[in-house]
Amino acid sequence: MSITDPKAIFRQEAHDLLALLEVTLLDLDHAPGDGEMIDTAFRALHTIKGSGAMFGFEAVAAFTHHVETAFDKVRQGVMAPNRELIAVALRALDHMRILIEDIEAADFAAGEALLGDLRRICEPGAAPAKADTALPVPAAATPASWRVRMKLPRDAMANGTNPLLILDELRTLGTARVTAFTHDVPPLAEMDPTACYMAWDVELETSEPLSVIEDVFMFIRDEMDLHISPLDAGDEEAAPCEDAADDAPCPSAAQATALTERREGQSRANAAATVRVPAERLDELMERVGELVITQSRLRQIAVLSADTQVKAVAEEIERLVLELRDTTMGIRMLPIGSLFGRFRRVVHDLSRDLGKQVDLVMEGEETELDKTVIEQLNDPLVHMIRNAIDHGLEDPQERLAAGKPQRGRMVLSAQHAGTEVLVTITDDGRGLNRERIRTRAEQRGLIAPDAVLSDADLFQVLFQPGFSTAAAVTSLSGRGVGMDVVKRTVEGLRGTIDIASTEGQGTKVTLRLPLTLAIIDGLLVRVGQGRYVVPLTAVEECVELSTEEDARSRGLSFLNIRGDLVPFLRLRELFSSRLPAERYQKIIVVSSGDFKVGLVVDQVIGDHQTVIKSMSKLHSDIEMFSGATILGDGAVALILDVPHLVSFGQMKEERLKAAG
Structure with a gap:
């Protein structure tokens, strides 16, 4: 894919980094002392900050810098991680997403309030926060000297990359001495003012590991010439040993250089293995394949009426090729449903906190593939049903204990193939649906006759009637009867069906039956x-x-x-x-x-x-x-x-x- 807008490139990559950061923060909420996850969160923040500055997103870079600083203190053992920091970081992540996607919609006052919360948590004079899990304080890293040789592609500046910002980012890692090479700069009359002719040699002394130096070039390293090696090739102690055990000898300079080259080769191989394609192009390709299928059907009809054996043979061959092209194109449109399920971890996390309930979300069948159009349209219906399940279905911790249930509620979100359909189910172990209350409310509204004989499955379908609700009071989350009718319309618009099964006191199971593809x-x-x-x-x-x-x-x-x-x-x-x-x-x-x-x-x-x-x-x-x-x-x-x-x-x-x- 060729994207001329450098800001679009940053937004795409930042979207992936924010998704990784959200997953990492949610995992940290359950294991605040996990050093590896803390490093992952720090690196994601560091990359967003550096790349944001490089691509002109100064507000993102400035805001992210403060969040990165907080996690750097945790990483270095200056402060202990706790759930309060993670909660603020999640809110800060939402603010960063708005700054990246639509800065005009950003609430800068709310951003300043978030930074105030961060300063309060990280204030050196304040009492240290109590960690949920003890985190060992790492030993101070020994500074190492590196030689970074970089040459950007000729069109780098035309695509929005500013080499001066890259050099400034390297300077933030430690002491840097920069030497510029101008031997490729042409005479002024032949010079293209938008082209980059120079190369740079940076002698960098830093306590950061090699991976952090590489992160500075994350968005452009596949197109540029980049070599990172220990500065003193004759001094083995200058090479870092971040990948070695504490008691293992540090690798030699040659080994460190080979490791860097191997990582560069793997990065280029990974870049070549996948191609990012806009969704609009996939939709257009599917339209063309659809027209081809219609034309092939016409050709087959002509071949049936023809006595020419060659026409029949060609028609059969084209039909085979069209079928293979159809299957291949549809396979490109298929995405693992885990890309959708992962979004609901944050929904469950925030709702359980707001409602004072303890909920464990279990996801099964995340590798099940579904058409991307179906996945895109499933987000809102599933959010509605998850909110209803937590708000109405799952009991408070005290109520669960009184009913002989575990204090933590359990919600299972699963997907599985059933022939050429995909079954998506949401199951909870809550109080279940109250059949009598539903029937009484349905009769009051005239949805069913008082003497009607209905099975549970048929009775529960009235829940999808517009405005139907059994909630005793209207809250900020539910009670107005808005949502479930939208869920049904959306699922039926996808040519699917929705069924509800429930046992009072034991829980509820909602099943969506969806086609694999809509094309x-x-x-x-x-x-x-x-x-x-x-x-x-x-x-x-x-x-x-x-x-x-x-x-x-x-x-x-x-x-x-x-x-x-x-x-x-x-x-x-x-x-x-x-x-x-x-x-x-x-x-x-x-x-x-x-x-x-x-x-x-x-x-x-x-x-x-x-x-x-x-x-x-x-x-x-x-x-x-x-x-x-x-x-x-x-x-x-x-x-x-x-x-x-x-x-x-x-x-x-x-x-x-x-x-x-």
């Missing part, structure tokens, strides 16, 4: 009357024949006996108001959603079809039987059936027949 799916093309429709192949269980005699016998009952299992079926001809006479031998497509099955009666099963999903227009958004449309090879439009809605419709029809019988 291209395999479908079964069917005909009803003169219209053609697509049934998502992932929902198809089997196809059976419905003869005229069986159709006549099932009139009024609409049940089919499949190997002893009664399956309700829907006549799509009636639902779609088709006026043409039915085929003599109709077909039933048995589809499923969750644990329930329903049959769809069609006139003809045409065959499998690669379906490029096109969204319905706003004028058709209220048509619930269809989830989208696709373009066929002959240019005609086929509607994609919304299987969960049809299954739900069939389930209600079955319950009405049972109640009537």
